[in-house]
Amino acid sequence: xxxxxxxxxxxxxxxxxxxxxxxxxxxxxxxxxxxxxxxxxxxxxxxxxxxxxxxxxxxxxxxxxxxxxxxxxxxxxxxxxxxxxxxxxxxxxxxxxxxxxxxxxxxxxxxxxxxxxxxxxxxxxxxxxxxxxxxxxxxxxxxxxxxxxxxxxxxxxxxxxxxxxxxxxxxxxxxxxxxxxxxxxxxxxxxxxxxxxxxxxxxxxxxxxxxxxxxxxxxxxxxxxxxxxxxxxxxxxxxxxxxxxxxxxxxxxxxxxxxxxxxxxxxxxxxxxxxxxxxxxxxxxxxxxxxxxxxxxxxxxxxxxxxxxxxxxxxxxxxxxxxxxxxxxxxxxxxxxxxxxxxxxxxxxxxxxxxxxxxxxxxxxxxxxxxxxxxxxxxxxxxxxxxxxxxxxxxxxxxxxxxxxxxxxxxxxxxxxxxxxxxxxxxxxxxxxxxxxxxxxxxxxxxxxxxxxxxxxxxxxxxxxxx
Numbered sequence: 001x002x003x004x005x006x007x008x009x010x011x012x013x014x015x016x017x018x019x020x021x022x023x024x025x026x027x028x029x030x031x032x033x034x035x036x037x038x039x040x041x042x043x044x045x046x047x048x049x050x051x052x053x054x055x056x057x058x059x060x061x062x063x064x065x066x067x068x069x070x071x072x073x074x075x076x077x078x079x080x081x082x083x084x085x086x087x088x089x090x091x092x093x094x095x096x097x098x099x100x101x102x103x104x105x106x107x108x109x110x111x112x113x114x115x116x117x118x119x120x121x122x123x124x125x126x127x128x129x130x131x132x133x134x135x136x137x138x139x140x141x142x143x144x145x146x147x148x149x150x151x152x153x154x155x156x157x158x159x160x161x162x163x164x165x166x167x168x169x170x171x172x173x174x175x176x177x178x179x180x181x182x183x184x185x186x187x188x189x190x191x192x193x194x195x196x197x198x199x200x201x202x203x204x205x206x207x208x209x210x211x212x213x214x215x216x217x218x219x220x221x222x223x224x225x226x227x228x229x230x231x232x233x234x235x236x237x238x239x240x241x242x243x244x245x246x247x248x249x250x251x252x253x254x255x256x257x258x259x260x261x262x263x264x265x266x267x268x269x270x271x272x273x274x275x276x277x278x279x280x281x282x283x284x285x286x287x288x289x290x291x292x293x294x295x296x297x298x299x300x301x302x303x304x305x306x307x308x309x310x311x312x313x314x315x316x317x318x319x320x321x322x323x324x325x326x327x328x329x330x331x332x333x334x335x336x337x338x339x340x341x342x343x344x345x346x347x348x349x350x351x352x353x354x355x356x357x358x359x360x361x362x363x364x365x366x367x368x369x370x371x372x373x374x375x376x377x378x379x380x381x382x383x384x385x386x387x388x389x390x391x392x393x394x395x396x397x398x399x400x401x402x403x404x405x406x407x408x409x410x411x412x413x414x415x416x417x418x419x420x421x422x423x424x425x426x427x428x429x430x431x432x433x434x435x436x437x438x439x440x441x442x443x444x445x446x447x448x449x450x451x452x453x454x455x456x457x458x459x460x461x462x463x464x465x466x467x
Contacts, residue, residue, distance in 0.1 A: 001025050002152045002162060004067060005049060009154045012076040016053040016083060018094065019076075019156045022301060023049045024343035028147040029117055033124045035140050036132065041121065048343035051079040054094070058087025059325075063344040095327035095334050097304050099158040104298045108166050108194025112146045115195045120144050127204045131174065134208070136215045138182075139175040142207075144168070146195075159303035167192050167294065167450060169437060170203045176214035183214040184380065185396060190294040190437025190450065197292070213397045221411035224400065226466040230373030231415060231425075232366050232401065232459050235434035237379050237393055238356050239453030243438070245419040246284040247354040249388035250311045250319070251337075252326035254349075262444045264386035267419065268317060270330060275317045278423025281359060284312040286321060288336065288352035294437045295352030295451040300336040302347055309335050311354075312423065323349050341447035348443055356455035359429025366428050366459045373401045374413050374465055392416040414466050425460035432456045 005023040012019045025047040032040040048065040049072060060082025062075040124142055131137045146168045153161045169190040176183055187210065191197040233241075253259050254266040288297045288306035298306055302324050310318045320330070323338035326349060338347035367375070380396035394414050400407040415422075435454035441447070 001047065001049070001067075001150065004072060005152045005154050007069070008049065008051065008072050008076055009156065011073055012051070012053065012080060013156045015076070015080045016055050016156070018054040020052040020302070021049065021154045022340070022343065023152045024149060026147050026149045028145065029120070030143065030145045031117070031120050031124060032143040033128060033141070036125070036128045038121060041117065043117065046342070049075065050340070050343050050346070051075050052346065053079040053083040055080060055083040056087040057091030057093065058083040058085065058089070059092055060084070060086055061346050065344070092325055093328040094324040095332070097302075097324060097334055099155070100299065100303060100305065101158070101160040102299070103162045105164040106166055106192050106296065108196070110195040112148055112166050112168070112194055123198070123204070127207055130204065130208050131211055134211050134215070136176045136178055137174055137211050138177045139173070141174070142170070142172040144170045153299070153301060153303050155303065161299045161303050163298070165192065165297070166194055168195060168197055169294070170201070172203070172207050174207065174211055174214070176211055176218060178215065178218050181218050183218055183396070185210045185214055188437040188439070191292050192294060192296040193292055217397065217409045217411055221409040222400075223411055223467040224413075226464070228462050228464050230370045230401070230459065230461055231463050231465065232370065232373065232375045232457060234377035234457055235432070235454045236436055237376050238455035238458050239354075239436055240379060240382050240393065241391075241422060242284050242356055242455055243351065243354045243440070243451070243453045244382065244384045245388055245391055245422060246311050247286055247321070247351040249419070250317070250321055251349045251351075252320040252322045252330060255320060256326060256329060259442065263442045264388070267387040267389040272317050273319070276315055277312055277317050277420055278315040279426050280315045281429055282312055282315045282423050282426050283310060283357040284354065285310050285357055286337075286351050286354045290353045290452065293353040293435070293452045295449070297352065300338040300347070301340050302334065302338040304334045304336040304338065306336045306352075309337070315423065321349050321351065323347060339449050341449045345445065345447050348447065350442065350449050351440055351451050353435070353452040355433070355435065355453065356429065356458065358431050358433050358456045361428050361430045363430045363432055363457050366430055366457055367401060367406065368404045370401045370459070371403055374410060375399045375401050375406055376413060376415070380412065389419050391419065391422070412467065415463060416466070417463060421463070422460070425463050426458050427461045428459040430457040
């Protein structure tokens with residue numbers, strides 16, 4: 001597809017002040033199983049070309065899934081004409097960035113194309129049989145999806161970036177039930193690379209363990225009295241809090257109001273860099289360069305090289321996530337946060353791998369100093385308001401802590417507080433680091449992009465818990 005993209009760039013370069021061509025081709029397979037029945041199995045190819053043009057401060061976009069040259073030319077002309085019309089309504093600019101010419105990919109030690117579809121189906125069958133034998137799992141849904149995405153980004157400024165990105169995603173949803181009640185769990189294991197990741201992530205062990213945890217919670221879980229106590233959260237809870245109450249509110253398009261009627265706004269304002277939001281040991285970062293991350297990339301969809309972004313640093317709001325448009329509006333440079341979920345979507349400000357940097361404590365040390373509290377290892381539900389400030393997390397696997405020791409399970413403990421209260425309560429962060437796959441939704445038309453969330457265990461002091 002690169003030849004066609006180069007031809008489109010040459011055709012339209014004199015029509016616009018700036019022209020960008022992004023060509024993508026994705027090969028994928030998808031297998032979906034429900035209660036032991038293979039509901040769907042498909043393989044396919046999706047491809048298309050996105051054109052963005054700027055004329056006199058107006059931006060226009062057009063897309064085509066055709067490789068017919070006349071259709072591609074029409075897409076170029078449509079983008080240019082839209083840009084001309086947009087210039088009468090508003091004026092935007094793009095930050096000045098260095099251009100690069102490069103090709104990058106991610107190694108596959110067990111290539112996606114080397115794994116037969118029947119083998120993937122058998123993996124799902126094995127997991128389903130294990131769950132079925134447990135007796136308490138009354139509903140079982142799972143799927144595995146893989147993809148190989150070829151991408152080319154070309155601009156009239158000189159950007160020429162090509163890549164080949166392999167990704168694999170496994171999702172499950174299970175319900176466990178006994179005569180004492182029911183509990184449910186959802187999980188997403190995902191990574192960039194080949195099927196060697198299946199052996200690293202071990203979905204069959206993780207899902208079976210989750211089923212046992214749900215059953216134990218139903219049979220032995222207790223509720224406690226509401227009140228203030230210490231709370232230790234596991235990487236899954238740390239991760240969702242990082243994503244929702246740090247990543248989203250520091251997206252510059254939210255801060256500037258572009259997403260107000262689509263995905264919400266932000267409590268963060270443009271002049272809040274340096275404002276304290278948490279304790280001084282809190283560092284929340286977003287880093288596309290983390291190896292194996294489901295949100296991994298070396299250049300964003302505007303050709304800007306990826307780097308680690310410190311969103312909260314030493315407890316202070318430190319940096320916003322930017323594409324070139326928002327960076328120009330705030331008189332700064334892009335930090336490579338421009339991502340499009342597919343060839344027929346525009347690159348907008350997105351997260352990649354958002355997590356709390358590990359601290360200095362061993363995990364056991366977090367518990368030693370807790371006289372009475374809760375260990376919320378994972379969550380079953382979360383909610384947060386449109387400006388990413390008031391939030392609630394409900395525990396799935398959770399336990400009572402007494403005098404430094406983990407006791408019996410507790411059912412569905414709830415922490416409900418503000419973003420500032422959450423991060424200000426953090427007084428100790430462990431050395432461990434664990435990630436979970438996720439799909440982050442935003443914009444209209446909807447864009448769901450691949451991300452990782454996660455972090456270490458953390459201890460929060462004297463927060464209000466309820467049941």
